[in-house]
Amino acid sequence: DAMVIQNPRYQVTQFGKPVTLSCSQTLNHNVMYWYQQKSSQAPKLLFHYYDKDFNNEADTPDNFQSRRPNTSFCFLDIRSPGLGDAAMYLCATSKTGRANEQFFGPGTRLTVL
């Protein structure tokens, strides 16, 4: 089945130790999004790609970066995780980016010790 896959599902890292989360999709969608979701809150958009065009949200910390080497894969790099970065990280895709349904991956739960 076509889907959005995230690895790992659970990630534990130490304060300040870089971590990379990955997302892959078999939907062949143009747009990929990274969201941060903290408990009982709405998903917060960090950045998104339309094909290779990168779009950063104004309030996304510099600590967060992203790479999209090809259509199928997208990575979220957290250079120096702080305790406040502990959250669920959701990857999503959409077909065109213009007012279309977003398909979410299962998320990666990040714990920072």
Add this chain to the structure above:
Amino acid sequence: GENVEQHPSTLSVQEGDSAVIKCTYSDSASNYFPWYKQELGKRPQLIIDIRSNVGEKKDQRIAVTLNKTAKHFSLHITETQPEDSAVYFCAASPFYNTNAGKSTFGDGTTLTVKP
């Protein structure tokens, strides 16, 4: 940018009753309004959406209404069942000239359906 407000933040209903969740948005350019359901520990999933060229859309027990003049839209769930218990997020997506659209999410409504 777009601002979406969602009410109520929590909603508890008896099984079989109806549930209504309301959202308002600020950007008159928004033209796509999806509703996502997120069960505990799971990913958000689209349950229904509406575009600005229609005022109402229905899918079995779920319906969404849109009032573009007043900039608000609502989710209606009839004959609620315990499996409807989840967090529901509304969202609004403006049409931009760039190709990448984004959805701004409301803060969510935790719906509890009591058996």
